[in-house]
Amino acid sequence: MTDTPNTVAFSSERLEKAQEIIARYPEGRQKSALLPLLHLVQEQWGWVSSEAMDYVAEMLDIKPVEVYEVASFYTMYHLEPVGKHVIEYCRTGPCCLMGGEEVYAHLRQKLGINPGETTADGKFTIKEVECLAACGWGPVFQVREKYYMNLTNEKVDEIIDELSK
Amino acid sequence: MARKILTEHIHVPGIETFDVYRKQGGYTAVEKAIKSMSPEEVVEEAKKSGVRGRGGAGFPMGMKWGFLAKPEGVPRYLVCNADESEPGTFKDHYLMKTIPHLLIEGMIVSSFALGANKSFIYVRGELMYVIRILEKAIEEAKAKGFLGKNILGSGYDLELVVQPGGGAYICGEETALLESLEGKRGNPRNKPPFPAVKGLYQCPTVVNNVESISNMPWIVNNGGEAYAQIGIGRSTGTKLISASGHIQRPGVYEIELGLSVEEFMNSDEYCGGIRKGHHLKALVAGGSSVPILPANLIMKTANGEDRLMSYESLSDGGFASGTMLGSGGFIVFDETACIVKNTWNFSQFYHHESCGQCSPCREGTGWMEKVLHRIEHGHGSMHDVDLLVDITKKIEGNTICPLGDAASWPVASAIRHFRDEFVWHITHPSEATAPGAAYRGDMALV
Numbered sequence: 001m002t003d004t005p006n007t008v009a010f011s012s013e014r015l016e017k018a019q020e021i022i023a024r025y026p027e028g029r030q031k032s033a034l035l036p037l038l039h040l041v042q043e044q045w046g047w048v049s050s051e052a053m054d055y056v057a058e059m060l061d062i063k064p065v066e067v068y069e070v071a072s073f074y075t076m077y078h079l080e081p082v083g084k085h086v087i088e089y090c091r092t093g094p095c096c097l098m099g100g101e102e103v104y105a106h107l108r109q110k111l112g113i114n115p116g117e118t119t120a121d122g123k124f125t126i127k128e129v130e131c132l133a134a135c136g137w138g139p140v141f142q143v144r145e146k147y148y149m150n151l152t153n154e155k156v157d158e159i160i161d162e163l164s165k
Numbered sequence: 166m167a168r169k170i171l172t173e174h175i176h177v178p179g180i181e182t183f184d185v186y187r188k189q190g191g192y193t194a195v196e197k198a199i200k201s202m203s204p205e206e207v208v209e210e211a212k213k214s215g216v217r218g219r220g221g222a223g224f225p226m227g228m229k230w231g232f233l234a235k236p237e238g239v240p241r242y243l244v245c246n247a248d249e250s251e252p253g254t255f256k257d258h259y260l261m262k263t264i265p266h267l268l269i270e271g272m273i274v275s276s277f278a279l280g281a282n283k284s285f286i287y288v289r290g291e292l293m294y295v296i297r298i299l300e301k302a303i304e305e306a307k308a309k310g311f312l313g314k315n316i317l318g319s320g321y322d323l324e325l326v327v328q329p330g331g332g333a334y335i336c337g338e339e340t341a342l343l344e345s346l347e348g349k350r351g352n353p354r355n356k357p358p359f360p361a362v363k364g365l366y367q368c369p370t371v372v373n374n375v376e377s378i379s380n381m382p383w384i385v386n387n388g389g390e391a392y393a394q395i396g397i398g399r400s401t402g403t404k405l406i407s408a409s410g411h412i413q414r415p416g417v418y419e420i421e422l423g424l425s426v427e428e429f430m431n432s433d434e435y436c437g438g439i440r441k442g443h444h445l446k447a448l449v450a451g452g453s454s455v456p457i458l459p460a461n462l463i464m465k466t467a468n469g470e471d472r473l474m475s476y477e478s479l480s481d482g483g484f485a486s487g488t489m490l491g492s493g494g495f496i497v498f499d500e501t502a503c504i505v506k507n508t509w510n511f512s513q514f515y516h517h518e519s520c521g522q523c524s525p526c527r528e529g530t531g532w533m534e535k536v537l538h539r540i541e542h543g544h545g546s547m548h549d550v551d552l553l554v555d556i557t558k559k560i561e562g563n564t565i566c567p568l569g570d571a572a573s574w575p576v577a578s579a580i581r582h583f584r585d586e587f588v589w590h591i592t593h594p595s596e597a598t599a600p601g602a603a604y605r606g607d608m609a610l611v
Contacts, residue, residue: 024326026240026283029366034348035331039290060348073350073520074331076290088291092252093453093510094409094496130334130514131252131453132291135494136408136415145293 008055014040018059030060034070038077047078075129083118083125085163088142091128094135099152103139106153110160123164167434168395170383170403171376172419175264181298183305186266194382195311198274199319202385207278211381213389215401220246220337220374221452221492223476227389232361233279234369242370243276243284245378246342250289250334252453252514253494256405257375259417261288262295265302269325271378273311274385276323279371283324286375287342290329299327334518338566339372341520352522353566376405397423400475404490406435410497413437426450426472426479427464429495436497443499447583450479451491453511454571456578457504458488484578503603504586508579509537515572526569529560533576540587543594550587554580 010018018037025032037059041052053067060067071077078086089104108114111124118125134140137149148159179185186192198207212227233241245268249257261268268286276284288296303325306312314322328346330336336345340354343365364370380402384392393401400422406429409415414437420429430445431438439445448463449455466472467486472479479490498507516530533556539545557573564570580587586604590597597604 026366029347031348032328032346035290035345036329038331039293039329062348066348069350070331070348074290074333076332091510092514093507094253094494096507096510097410097496097498097502098415129291129332130517131250133249133255133258133289135253135255135496136417137255138409142291145297147294 008049008051010040010044014044022060031062031066033060034062034067035074038067038071038074042077046084047081078127082127084123085143086125086127088127088129088132089115090130090132090134090138090140090142092131092135094131095138095140098135098138100139103151103153103156107141107156107160110156124160167419167421167424168403169419170392170395171260171267171379171405172264180264181262181266181302183266183302183309186264187309190386191266191382192270192306192309192311194270194385195273195277196317198277198385199317199321204278204280207274207381207385210384210389211275211278214380214384214392215389215399216377216380216384216392217400217476218374219376219380219404219493221251221454223490226373226377229361229373230279230371232359233371234362235280236369240283240366240368241279241281242365242368243272243279243281244339244342244346244365244370244372245272245284245286245375246337246339246372247286247288247292247375248330248334248337248342249375249492250337250518251492251494252511253407253409253449253496254452254492255407255409256417256493258292258295259407260375260379260405261292262298265295265298266306267379267382268299268375269302269306269312271381272325273306273316273323274381275371275373275378277321278381281371282322283326285326285328285346285365287328287330287336287346289336290331293329296327296329303327333520334514335520335566335568338568341566342372343370350520352520353568355565395421397473397475398477400477400490404474404493406474406493406495408436408495408497410495411440411443411499411502412497413440420474422473422475423478424474425464426474429474430464430497436495439497439499443501445497446500446502447498447504449488449494449496449498449575451489452494453496453514454574455489455491456484456487456574457508457582458486458578459582462486462582484574484581488578500605501601501603503541504579504583505537505541505590505597505604508576509534509541511575512537512572515568519568519572523564523566523569525560525563526572529556529569530572532556533572537576540590541598543590543598545587545591545594547588547591549591550580550584 057064115128139151174189217223336351341351345351360370466481512534516534557577560569561573
């Protein structure tokens with residue numbers, strides 16, 4: 001599992017990126033940077049802790065609750081610690097037609113976990129997601145920014161072995 | 166070979182780079198518009214083209230542009246809706262990742278037409294890799310003087326910002342998208358006022374889909390009238406169709422509107438027919454929200470006319486026997502598909518994606534999911550089928566945004582055309598819940 005951040009502060013590189021993002025919006029509209037900054041938080045710590053949310057609130061000069069209500073609305077933000085690799089598996093109709101359910105069963109069996117759970121070694125978390133806009137290339141899952149498409153049981157084995165290294 | 170407007174150069178190696186895109190005639194529309202046309206003239210060409218919103222609503226884009234308020238001293242915004250999330254739809258994803266400069270060029274001429282100096286492309290957050298492709302394309306265009314201050318020495322300034330979403334289908338609804346872009350929860354706004362009057366930051370705003378905007382370079386280069394010559398009737402131009410499900414060749418295809426459904430389904434240029442050894446059972450022609458059609462209403466309308474890939478032909482017969490072109494998410498089902506299971510699957514999607522603001526949608530989507538779950542799992546009662554129809558009627562039209570309708574139509578249409586299959590699940594629970602079970606009653610297959 002990714003540790004809770006001890007000292008909540010962006011790395012110098014991400015801090016620079018955050019400042020560049022905040023400057024994109026018109027004067028007084030800095031709250032627009034909220035979603036992009038929460039993505040940066042997740043990029044750095046793997047999940048979005050309440051300490052990190054307070055940090056973002058301070059950075060944008062908004063109330064902490066304005067950050068919590070947004071972070072809890074959007075499904076991409078993990079509000080609890082997750083495994084090193086979060087496998088976001090598409091469960092929506094078109095992927096199922098392409099054999100998504102069989103591949104999904106295989107994935108769960110291989111990792112020995114259900115959606116929302118993390119493997120004992122902290123390497124993998126499975127999260128069920130809705131349509132990833134890749135229906136013709138299904139079945140599909142996503143790990144961080146990467147899309148894995150046209151999945152088969154064999155392909156899943158290879159991907160998991162590769163990510164396990 | 167059908168005419169291509171958006172995908173003509175999509176297979177040219179290196180087309181994602183500025184130089185190759187430029188060599189294929191890219192950015193000539195920016196030169197033409199900025200050097201020799203007024204913003205009003207560009208709007209006029211968009212109107213003449215008859216191009217309709219490609220995100221699903223099908224509203225004429227030029228007319229939408231015409232509604233934009235222009236109060237003195239107030240900034241105006243163009244926001245591109247790249248929050249593609251409608252199940253069955255993946256065309257914008259394909260277009261942006263493959264030929265990003267097409268959208269950038271479209272954004273520049275469209276922003277110029279609308280008098281916007283800062284424009285946004287709101288991309289669903291899952292597509293972070295596409296966001297990086299777009300940002301790189303923007304940097305390239307900027308370095309060549311097509312973006313930024315004083316574009317091509319014209320005095321026109323434009324900054325493009327790519328904004329990631331956070332994973333919420335509802336943000337494809339334009340006012341929810343604007344809320345999200347302002348850093349809030351994606352709750353749709355009450356209308357009026359419409360975004361054209363009060364949109365982003367309470368300023369006049371136009372929100373257009375990726376594919377709609379990507380048509381603008383061609384329209385500027387060739388004229389709106391030439392665009393209107395393509396297609397059929399009020400369905401002008403071409404359309405990207407995302408084809409998925411039980412077909413030989415899933416993928417994204419650009420068609421001239423007016424192509425017959427039969428040709429699209431069976432031609433090797435497109436879907437290549439149903440999987441070998443199987444038969445067509447049902448079709449969702451325009452993304453998960455539009456009514457599902459049974460095999461006998463797909464190739465022909467109820468009047469026996471050829472069904473065409475156009476806004477008008479697909480909706481021929483209304484909801485009784487027709488459907489909608491929607492976003493062009495073409496999902497094909499063969500006889501192995503269980504309609505009850507698929508309807509339950511879609512209902513989970515809408516329940517998950519309801520923003521929770523309006524009670525008919527918040528409660529109704531969850532209620533439909535529960536009822537469908539029990540029918541699919543062999544615990545349904547005969548009363549449940551009519552109960553579902555009743556719930557759809559109480560959601561439809563009673564919500565701030567169209568998500569309520571979008572959640573109702575798949576359920577209502579599945580029962581309208583496949584009632585026997587629902588009843589069979591209730592009367593034959595053990596057969597219906599067997600692994601891989603699908604109703605093979607006396608329904609027509611093609």
